[in-house]
Amino acid sequence: MAKDDQTWIPEPTDLEWIESLAAPLPPALAAIEREAEPEGIPIVSRDAGRVLQVLVAGRRRVVEVGTAYGFSTLWMALGLPADGTIVTIDPDDARTDLARAWWRDAGIPDDRITVVNRKALEAFADDDPALAGPFDFVFIDALKPEYGRYLEALMSRLAPGALIAADNVLWSGRASGARPAEASDRNTEALRSFDAAVLGDPRFKATILPVGDGLLIASWGG
Numbered sequence: 650m651a652k653d654d655q656t657w658i659p660e661p662t663d664l665e666w667i668e669s670l671a672a673p674l675p676p677a678l679a680a681i682e683r684e685a686e687p688e689g690i691p692i693v694s695r696d697a698g699r700v701l702q703v704l705v706a707g708r709r710r711v712v713e714v715g716t717a718y719g720f721s722t723l724w725m726a727l728g729l730p731a732d733g734t735i736v737t738i739d740p741d742d743a744r745t746d747l748a749r750a751w752w753r754d755a756g757i758p759d760d761r762i763t764v765v766n767r768k769a770l771e772a773f774a775d776d777d778p779a780l781a782g783p784f785d786f787v788f789i790d791a792l793k794p795e796y797g798r799y800l801e802a803l804m805s806r807l808a809p810g811a812l813i814a815a816d817n818v819l820w821s822g823r824a825s826g827a828r829p830a831e832a833s834d835r836n837t838e839a840l841r842s843f844d845a846a847v848l849g850d851p852r853f854k855a856t857i858l859p860v861g862d863g864l865l866i867a868s869w870g871g
């Protein structure tokens with residue numbers, strides 16, 4: 650049955666209501682939100698974090714491209730089973746050192762999260778041992794023009810049944826054209842191409858959740 654009002658889309662009140670029903674935010678995640686905002690560190694929205702936490706349930710080996718303060722990393726660590734591990738890549742060690750402290754505050758043992766402080770494409774090209782795989786969950790959230798190449802490099806490192814997620818794929822409405830993009834904005838064009846490539850690729854079952862800035866999710870059969 651179709652919904653009653655075909656014109657309805659969720660409003661801020663709906664999102665606030667969902668958040669009011671959700672489990673309270675763990676203090677370490679609240680601390681990261683507080684610190685990231687004034688520093689202008691871009692992190693996933695809280696609702697996207699909650700989705701990531703649900704999606705990783707039952708997964709064992711996660712790889713993340715783009716750690717920053719470890720907000721998305723921590724959501725995933727809190728959603729994984731106790732033996733689930735994460736490898737997360739970010740060349741900015743000042744950021745990832747802070748992230749480690751928050752992960753510890755949240756009670757995550759160091760050996761469950763490995764940080765690779767390199768540019769992701771260089772680490773993949775060098776076959777960095779930490780990135781050997783197979784991974785059953787991938788989260789992409791670093792340089793927008795490189796999303797397609799991250800996924801390409803990860804394909805040979807995926808376990809059958811792997812799930813892939815990528816943030817910012819709606820790019821505040823600029824990907825679809827709902828909002829205008831600057832002519833010089835390389836990110837919009839890159840994200841449009843990435844979205845079209847993954848959603849049109851018969852190897853994946855994929856869609857975009859209009860959560861936060863747009864969360865692409867794709868399953869890979871192997």
Ligand SMILES: C[S@@+](CC[C@H](N)C(=O)[O-])C[C@H]1O[C@@H](n2cnc3c(N)ncnc32)[C@H](O)[C@@H]1O
Pocket residue numbers: 691692693714715716717718719720721722738739740741744767768769770790791792
């Ligand atoms: C959007 S932030 C990641 C936010 C994080 N996923 C979260 O939600 O908490 C993007 C991060 O990508 C990192 N980055 C920049 N260039 C990179 C590269 N070549 N490879 C991997 N990460 C890179 C930046 O240092 C930055 O911390």
